[in-house]
Amino acid sequence: MEKIKQNPIVKKIGFNRVVLCCALILLYVVLCVTTGGKFFGMARIMSALNYAYFLGFLSLGVTFVIATGGIDFSIGPVMFCCALVSGYCFVAHGVPMGLAFVISILVGLAFGCFSGYLVAYWSVPSFITSMAGMNIAKGIASVFTKTQSVSWPQSSQDGGWFRVIVKAGAIPTGLILFLAAAVVCAIILNKTTAGRYILSLGSNKEAVRLSGVNTKKWEMLAFVICGVLCGISALFYVAAYTTVQPGYGDNYNNEAIAGCVMGGTSMAGGLASISGTVIGVFIIALLQEGILALNFDKNFQLIITGVIVIVAVYSDVVARRRKN
């Protein structure tokens, strides 16, 4: 074990991520076998990927918030709110598709600013802003759409071109865009002042403040980044699944957070890994596709993600205890 950990290649990638990659591959093999080969082939993979895109953007966003030591479990409903408001604008008010995109991102941005401001400047616990944000997001979406579900256009319909963000012919554009976004996030987190301060304040906020850093600004920024990514996530959701219904979205919170903590981001803050989050998301997406393929009850997904969150967080706690 120690020997593997000391291997230079493993060290470079990170032991945790190597384990995750192995888990991902193992999961795929197990699914192929248990479904009698039904799982083997592009169709299932593409389907799993569709799920991974929107969930991935949520997970990337929440990684920033968790890095500060905060939490945001309003991301699912906020993402739905973005999709509903912008979709309603397109369907009922006839705004151009491009503008609908912008609206979706702006709605996400607004939610990010809202909770970020409350947490950073008013010291409201992020747990509370999450709960409030979740209700507000659901409420706004319902009021705005008059509690109607919104169907975004099919490929053949007017404005249906937007679906190329997920798949253009045989090219999995969604995968490319998601990975590109992950690279940008990784750069922000590891190479810029923003990332440095976000991680540092997650580890010891008071020490960073006493270094003369405007911690409030950077803490808020983490929520803003998360909000914007929720807005983008909404677009990938509708591009894959077309219809959104007000009042839902909660279960994606846990899945996004599970992907994030599984990837090695610490719930205590200060430690985050974008590549870990990406692999974590793929595992979650594959799991949900697998459960569908095995004809299990969809609710198993809930149980499994719940267990994953606990196992991931507990192993982080153990790792920290050992370090001290």
Next chain:
Amino acid sequence: MGEVILTMKEIDKSFPGVHALDHVNLEVRKGEVHALMGENGAGKSTLMKVLTGIYSKDSGTITFEGKEVDFHSAKEAQDAGIVIVHQELNMLGHLTVAQNIFIGREFKKGLRIDDKKMNEEAKKLFDRMNIDIDPKETMSKLTVGKQQMCEIAKAISHDAKVIVFDEPSAALTETEIDELFKIIRDLREKDLGIVYISHRMDEIKVITDRVTVMRDGSYVGTLITKDSTKDDIINMMVGRVIYEDPKTESMVPEDAPVVLKVEHLKAGHMVNDVSFELHRGEILGFSGLMGAGRTETARAIFGADQIESGDIYVNGKKVTIKSPSDAVANGIGYLSEDRKRYGIVVDKTVAENTTMACMENFMNGIFIDKKKEREIAQKYVDDLATKTPSVDQLVVNLSGGNQQKVVIAKWLTRNSDILIFDEPTRGIDVGAKSEIYKLMNQLAADGKAIIMISSEMTEILRMSDRIVVMCEGKKTGEIGIAEATQENIMNMATREIE
């Protein structure tokens, strides 16, 4: 000294990669105060953890009251009669004194907790110790010194036969230490065995009967205190002589400009109308008892707490300081007494901590210039002789003295001209201490202005060019180093107390 009550013989303990204890011996007699000394990392705490069953030993024997024992938890050791009074107080601030003392073994009346009985028992305990604390008082309202008394009372209430004091004086003022010593002497009279861990050489001479010295996990030797000198003990600890004499005159030139002027500063109830001046190249000592408002004054000047009224001038210009970033922009740096909480980010590397206060100088467009960052960090690691395998080491893995150096590097990187050192050597071992002192003198000689808050009288007298004394939130005196003595400083420090 009476008969031997506790013997630890040839204790050996290894952790992965570290030989923490290498056949260490310790013998404690009844009615003895036995000092356990050694630099940080010498293995004192590990030895005590082995004694009280928190760690298991690899080999060796522990004999207590004539029987060989092997405790598996602190509770077992406690029940047998070996208790530790920890350096960090383990008290619950919102509970009363009595509730704290009897926590985990509350007196019950049916299902109800019998607070009345607990108060009575606590009172009896305090009477026996000859101290005056109200058992019904809320713990958080007591001074640190009084809280420590409660901790000792708790130990005694366990019917302890051996009490281990782990750096009990670190957070205490001189008067509180006197009171502590009175209690310890009293316990000695009652034939208890006492192990006393401390870094402070003066105390060792005053209170202990014998000294056992450890170095790098090994047993060096045991001395009889009254037959040995300070230098003997220090030589055993570090193998070199390091103590220097107090400063006798100010090193600051007559015409040194005033870089910081504070007028009628008021902030909360702990900072009341404080005024002083700080010159270029000066080390201004801030002396006073615990709770005199020195740290609060520093925090207010640094913008960490809100200022209610008063003016601050930097280099003759009036400045507004509303937050630490304002203070930093005006060239002020603050090194907190609590490095772990307020000084360093332990999950980050030495390099990352070094540039924390001025990232903007280490940017290449929007990207952090990690090469430049590591270069400056390396420069200060070399200049300050920080002991770290590399600048990429996480700060959590450094010792206290080296962590302090990283914080100093942070402010030097920021090029701060005014440095506030709050208890700069708290929890730092003797060797590293003198290095920090040398560094501070060097900084002053280079033209930095330094405010040094310290509760250690020897430190104040050794380092300061001038001394400001505070008491109960007010400035009660100011004195040049040439005139300063322990007595007149103490006098000023207690001026406001009836």
